[in-house]
Amino acid sequence: SVKRVKIFDPLLIESKTPATVVLMLSSPENEVLAKACDALYKYASKGDENKVTLLGLGALEHLYKLLSHEDPLVRRNAIMVFGIMASNSKSLKVLLFFTVEKYSFATLCLAHMAVEYTTKVKIFEQGGLEPLIRLLSSPDPDVKKNSVECIYHLVQDFQNRAAVRELNVIPPLLQLLESVYPRIQLLALQTLEVISKDRETRILLGENKGLDCLLKILENDEFSDLHIETLAVLGNCLEDVDTLQQIQLTGGLKKLLSFLEVSTVPDIQKNAAKAITKAAYDSEIRKIFHWEEVEKFLLSLLDSNSDEVKVAASQAISAMCENLDSKCVLGLQGIPQLVHLLSSNNEEVKEAVVTALTNLTTASPRNASAVAEAEGIKPLMNTLNAQRDGAISNAIAVLTNLSLQEPSRVRIQSHGIMSALVGPLRSTNSQVQSRAAFAVAAFGCDADARTELRNVGGLGPLVELLHSKNEEVRRNACWAVMVCGSDELTAIELCRLGALDILEEINLSRKRKNKFSEAALEKLLDNNLPQKYSQMGYLSSSNIITNGFYDCGQVNKTWREIFVFGRTKQARAY
Known part of the structure; x- marks a missing residue:
C-alpha cells in the first residue's frame, strides 16, 4: 500500500510583532518573503524609531541575502526596505560600513540610492565616500562598477566633489581607465568629467599624469566608444591656463588638434x-x-x-575673434564660408553664423569689406526676416558695421534697408530695438534713406522707442531722431508724431535724459522753425527762414518756462 502524505492548504500567517516578521525573512516561501518585506517597509516608513528597532533585530543581514533572490518581487521589496532604512542616520551608518565592507552586491544598492539628493547628503554625513573610494581598487569588477557609479551620482553635488578630491580619488579613477570592462571605463570618465570642472581637481589630474592617460585613449582606435567622454574631460582642462600650458608643452595640444582634424564623428567635432x-x-x-x-x-x-557642428564652430569663431590675430585669420579665410551658410534653412545655424560675422566685422574695416566682396549684403538683408531675434539683431549689427564704408552703405541702401528696419523697430526684443534704432542713425545720414523711412511709416515706431524703459534703446532712438531730424520734412513729421513732446519730457528727467536727447530736441526745433518760435519765443542767428515760415503763436508761458529753463527751481517745482 502507498502511504499518502497530508498536504496543508495555504496557511496565512499574520503578525504584529516586528521580530516575528524579521524571522519570516528566512522562510523558503516566496510569497511569505515578499509579504514580510512589504510589511517591514511599511513599518520602517512610520518613523526613525522603527528603523532603529529593525536594525537591532538584524533585519539588514536577512534583507541582504534577499537582494539576490531569484524572485523579482522579493528582490524589489527587499531593495525598497534597504532604501527606506537608509533615510535614518544610524541605520545608514551600519548599512555603509556593514554592507559596503562585507558585501559586493550592496554597492549596487547604494548606487541606486545615491540618485536621491537626501540620500546623497546622508551618505556624505555618515562618511560613506571613503569606503566607496577604497572599493574602487577591489578585485571584484562588480564592486568597482557599482562603487564608481555611486561616486558619479554623489559628485553631482559640489560638496562631494571637494570631498572626493581630498580623499585622493584621482589615482583610483585613472586606474579604472585601464579596466577591461568598457562600462567601468565609461563611468570613470564620466566621473572625471564632473569633478574636473573644479580647478583644483584639474591640477591634481595633471600631477597624476592623467592628461597623458586621456590622450592615449584618444590615440587608440579600439577605445573609440570612449572618445566623446574623454574629450569632455579634456575640454574642462582646456579652461585652465596652467593646465593648457602643460598640455601644450608636452605636445598634447598638437596631438589633440590632430585627432580632431581627422575625426568625422559629429558629436566629437561638436x-x-x-x-x-x-x-x-x-x-x-x-x-x-x-x-x-x-x-x-x-x-x-x-x-x-551636421548643423550642430556648424553652430558650435561658429560660436567658437565668435569667441576667438576677441584675439585680433585670430580675427584677421578667421576673417580672411572664413568669411566666404560664413556668408554661404547665411542661406541655411536651419535658424540656429543662421543665428550662430551671423553672430560670428558681427564679431568679425566689428572694428575691422578689412573684414567688413570681405563680407561685401563675398556678396554678403543680400543674404544679410534676408536674415532680417529670420525667426530668431538673435539672428535679426546680429544681421542689423553686421549691416551697420558695413555702413561705415561708403560703397557698402550705398549698396545696402539700394536693397531698401530703411524699409527692412521697420519690422525690427516694432520688435518686442530690446536688443533688436536698440540695434535697429542704431542702424537708422547710421543710414539716416543720407537724405534718400530718410525719405524712404518716412514714406514706409518707419518714423512712428522709432518715436515709440523714445518711451522705452531700456536706457540703451532710448539713447539709440534719440540718436536716430537727431539724425533723421536733419531735414525739414522729416523733422515736421517727427514733431507731428509727438517726438518733440517726448524729448522735452525726457530732458526734464535727470535719469532719462542723455546727450542725444538734448541734441535731438535742438535738431527738431532747428529744422521746424515755426515750432521753435512758438515754443521758445525766439530764433537764433543760425536759423534761416525760408518760404513757408509762419507764426502760430507762442505756447503757454508756464510750459515755455519749463522747456527753456528746465533746470530752474520753478520748473522743477512745477
Whole structure:
C-alpha cells in the first residue's frame, strides 16, 4: 500500500510583532518573503524609531541575502526596505560600513540610492565616500562598477566633489581607465568629467599624469566608444591656463588638434568646438589656441554635414575673434564660408553664423569689406526676416558695421534697408530695438534713406522707442531722431508724431535724459522753425527762414518756462 502524505492548504500567517516578521525573512516561501518585506517597509516608513528597532533585530543581514533572490518581487521589496532604512542616520551608518565592507552586491544598492539628493547628503554625513573610494581598487569588477557609479551620482553635488578630491580619488579613477570592462571605463570618465570642472581637481589630474592617460585613449582606435567622454574631460582642462600650458608643452595640444582634424564623428567635432568656446573666454588661452592654429580646425568644421557642428564652430569663431590675430585669420579665410551658410534653412545655424560675422566685422574695416566682396549684403538683408531675434539683431549689427564704408552703405541702401528696419523697430526684443534704432542713425545720414523711412511709416515706431524703459534703446532712438531730424520734412513729421513732446519730457528727467536727447530736441526745433518760435519765443542767428515760415503763436508761458529753463527751481517745482 502507498502511504499518502497530508498536504496543508495555504496557511496565512499574520503578525504584529516586528521580530516575528524579521524571522519570516528566512522562510523558503516566496510569497511569505515578499509579504514580510512589504510589511517591514511599511513599518520602517512610520518613523526613525522603527528603523532603529529593525536594525537591532538584524533585519539588514536577512534583507541582504534577499537582494539576490531569484524572485523579482522579493528582490524589489527587499531593495525598497534597504532604501527606506537608509533615510535614518544610524541605520545608514551600519548599512555603509556593514554592507559596503562585507558585501559586493550592496554597492549596487547604494548606487541606486545615491540618485536621491537626501540620500546623497546622508551618505556624505555618515562618511560613506571613503569606503566607496577604497572599493574602487577591489578585485571584484562588480564592486568597482557599482562603487564608481555611486561616486558619479554623489559628485553631482559640489560638496562631494571637494570631498572626493581630498580623499585622493584621482589615482583610483585613472586606474579604472585601464579596466577591461568598457562600462567601468565609461563611468570613470564620466566621473572625471564632473569633478574636473573644479580647478583644483584639474591640477591634481595633471600631477597624476592623467592628461597623458586621456590622450592615449584618444590615440587608440579600439577605445573609440570612449572618445566623446574623454574629450569632455579634456575640454574642462582646456579652461585652465596652467593646465593648457602643460598640455601644450608636452605636445598634447598638437596631438589633440590632430585627432580632431581627422575625426568625422559629429558629436566629437561638436563637443570639441564647444570646449574651445568655453576656454576662449580667457585671453591667455586664446593666444595659445592661436599659436596652435586652432582657427584652421574651426574653419574646417564649417564644411560639416551636421548643423550642430556648424553652430558650435561658429560660436567658437565668435569667441576667438576677441584675439585680433585670430580675427584677421578667421576673417580672411572664413568669411566666404560664413556668408554661404547665411542661406541655411536651419535658424540656429543662421543665428550662430551671423553672430560670428558681427564679431568679425566689428572694428575691422578689412573684414567688413570681405563680407561685401563675398556678396554678403543680400543674404544679410534676408536674415532680417529670420525667426530668431538673435539672428535679426546680429544681421542689423553686421549691416551697420558695413555702413561705415561708403560703397557698402550705398549698396545696402539700394536693397531698401530703411524699409527692412521697420519690422525690427516694432520688435518686442530690446536688443533688436536698440540695434535697429542704431542702424537708422547710421543710414539716416543720407537724405534718400530718410525719405524712404518716412514714406514706409518707419518714423512712428522709432518715436515709440523714445518711451522705452531700456536706457540703451532710448539713447539709440534719440540718436536716430537727431539724425533723421536733419531735414525739414522729416523733422515736421517727427514733431507731428509727438517726438518733440517726448524729448522735452525726457530732458526734464535727470535719469532719462542723455546727450542725444538734448541734441535731438535742438535738431527738431532747428529744422521746424515755426515750432521753435512758438515754443521758445525766439530764433537764433543760425536759423534761416525760408518760404513757408509762419507764426502760430507762442505756447503757454508756464510750459515755455519749463522747456527753456528746465533746470530752474520753478520748473522743477512745477
